Amino acid sequence: MYETILYEVYDGIARMTMNRPDKFNAFTRQMNREITEALKQAQKDDHVRCIVLTGAGKAFNAGQDLGDVQGTDVDYGEFLRKRYNPMILQFQKTEKPIIAAVNGVAVGAGMSVALACDIRLASENASFIDVFVSIGLVPDSGGCYFLPRIVGIGKALELAITGEKVSAEEAYRIGLVNKICSAENFEAEVMAYAAKLAKLPTRAVGLIKRTMYKGLQMNLEETLEYEAFAQEIAGNTEDHKEGVKAFFQKRSPEFTGR
Amino acid sequence: MSYQYIKVSVDEAVGIITLNRPDVLNALNLQVVDELVAEMERMDRDDSIRTILLTGNEKAFAAGADITEMADESAIAIMLKDQFAVWDRIARISKPIVAAVSGFVLGGGCELMMNCDLIVASETARIGQPEIKLGIMPGAGGTQRLTKAVGKHRAMEMLMTGEPITAEEALRYGLVNKVVPVEVYFEEAVKLAKQLAGQAPLAVRMIKQAVFKAQDLPLEEGLHYERNCFYLLMASEDRKEGIQAFLEKRKPTFKGH
Structure with a gap:
């Protein structure tokens, strides 16, 4: 049903592969829409408890496909509002952990999308280029929001202003990625990581995600209040009861995501 | 009393009215408004009830008037029926009315919400007066109450663009009292209603x-x-x-x- 991405679900993991390898998986209008739709589908599917976003072939994602817009008179503002912004918002609205499995280069909006994911696993061959400035543009698709929040304003400004390539190693050093995986075992390591997340109490994980992202824009009092709400909700889940029960029975909990 | 389109329950001294036309996102037809006004008036006279709580469901508080009902009516027929007159009776309810809103709060749904005294909204609430998109305008107090609630310029924007606002925006505008996660909006509204029920x-x-x-x-x-x-x-x-x-x-x- 999707043409620009592959969407597979197994063992609680929805694996979304951006699939235009000959174009380094660059975004087209259709791919923007299909990623948004696939995230919604994963959100609705109770079997899905973790989402992995990755790229087919050598690249993670090369950003906007300039061939898709070249020569046309583009209203950049509307372009973003219609195509990219709803997609980025959908990453936040999806209350399941999303892993960016950065298999290769992540450029421009491709880098922004990796930043919009909750966890970044990078192949040792991966790299990040906040390329916008090199063509006289500004990081979009959440690039100006997530980057300073992930690596701090000083480093974020440096990356965005210079547009220089960041290696996987450097990305790990500055906290831009959570883990570096070997290139040859990348897929297996990613899926093992995802499998762990897919066994967690998914409702609680979703609430952690919601509360932390909201907390980025709230003060302490508001965040404390929101934590109280989140705890009320989490406290009513089956997984919480299972967690407590398992604790007293001195065994590992079997979470179901309910 | 038995009703077709609303459900009624009581929790301590709180009388709860739930709009119940989920298949049409709680669109407000003449009968549902008649029923809810009748029940509000009954609760207003009932000494065991101190606060009235009005709600819909997670997806929709109320998504507007039932357009099908008015589609073929002439202007004169609508005027003679004076279908909005019944709304005026809500303003004469003496007990406090708390609204618990979520999802679509549009058109007549927004006007109904503004007839309540305190409003608890879920984060998923989308609030607006989209009548302009149908080439018409609000007729149950939308232009008047919205202006009083949010001021001229914001009211003009909402009414003339017809675009709904988010719950967070509504909170900033002073259109709702509280915004909470969708999972707890009803419970929070009940808490507030009970708090008011404990006052003199x-x-x-x-x-x-x-x-x-x-x-x-x-x-x-x-x-x-x-x-x-x-x-x-x-x-x-x-x-x-x-x-x-x-x-x-x-x-x-x-x-x-």
């Missing part, structure tokens, strides 16, 4: 009347009205109980007289 009923009633006057009267007349309400409350039993409880460092028990 006469004082609550007079505060409601006085605030209504504040919206319509020149300041001097409003102050005069307030003062008389204040004097009147001095004659209540609950005032004695309130002061006594305060001196005895205990919680007051208000009886409503």
Whole structure:
């Protein structure tokens, strides 16, 4: 049903592969829409408890496909509002952990999308280029929001202003990625990581995600209040009861995501 | 009383009315408004109830008027029917009305929400007056109450663009009192309704009347009205109980007289 991405679900993991390898998986209008739709589908599917976003072939994602817009008179503002912004918002609205499995280069909006994911696993061959400035543009698709929040304003400004390539190693050093995986075992390591997340109490994980992202824009009092709400909700889940029960029975909990 | 389109329940001293046309996102047809106004008036007379709570469901508080009902009506027929007159009776309910809204709060749904006194919204609420998109305008108080609630410029924007606003925006605009996660919006509204139900009923009633006057009267007349309400409350039993409880460092028990 999707043409620009592959969407597979197994063992609680929805694996979304951006699939235009000959174009380094660059975004087209259709791919923007299909990623948004696939995230919604994963959100609705109770079997899905973790989402992995990755790229087919050598690249993670090369950003906007300039061939898709070249020569046309583009209203950049509307372009973003219609195509990219709803997609980025959908990453936040999806209350399941999303892993960016950065298999290769992540450029421009491709880098922004990796930043919009909750966890970044990078192949040792991966790299990040906040390329916008090199063509006289500004990081979009959440690039100006997530980057300073992930690596701090000083480093974020440096990356965005210079547009220089960041290696996987450097990305790990500055906290831009959570883990570096070997290139040859990348897929297996990613899926093992995802499998762990897919066994967690998914409702609680979703609430952690919601509360932390909201907390980025709230003060302490508001965040404390929101934590109280989140705890009320989490406290009513089956997984919480299972967690407590398992604790007293001195065994590992079997979470179901309910 | 049995109703077709609303459900009624009671939780302690809170009377709960739930709009119940989920298949049409709680679109407000003539009958559902008749039913809910009738039930509000009944609850207003029922001494066991101190707060009225009005809600819909997670997906929709109410997504507007039932357009199918008006599609083929002539202007004269609609005028003669004067279908919005029944709404005026909501403003005469003396007990506080709390709204718990989520999802679509559009058109007549927004107008209905604005007829309530305190509003708890879920984060998923989308609030607006989209009538302009159908080439018409609000007819059940939308232009009047929205302007009073959010001010001229924001009202103009909402009414003329027809675009709904998020719950967070509504909170900033002062259109709702509280925004909470969708999973708990109803419980939070019940808590608030129960809190109000524990207050002195006469004082609550007079505060409601006085605030209504504040919206319509020149300041001097409003102050005069307030003062008389204040004097009147001095004659209540609950005032004695309130002061006594305060001196005895205990919680007051208000009886409503």
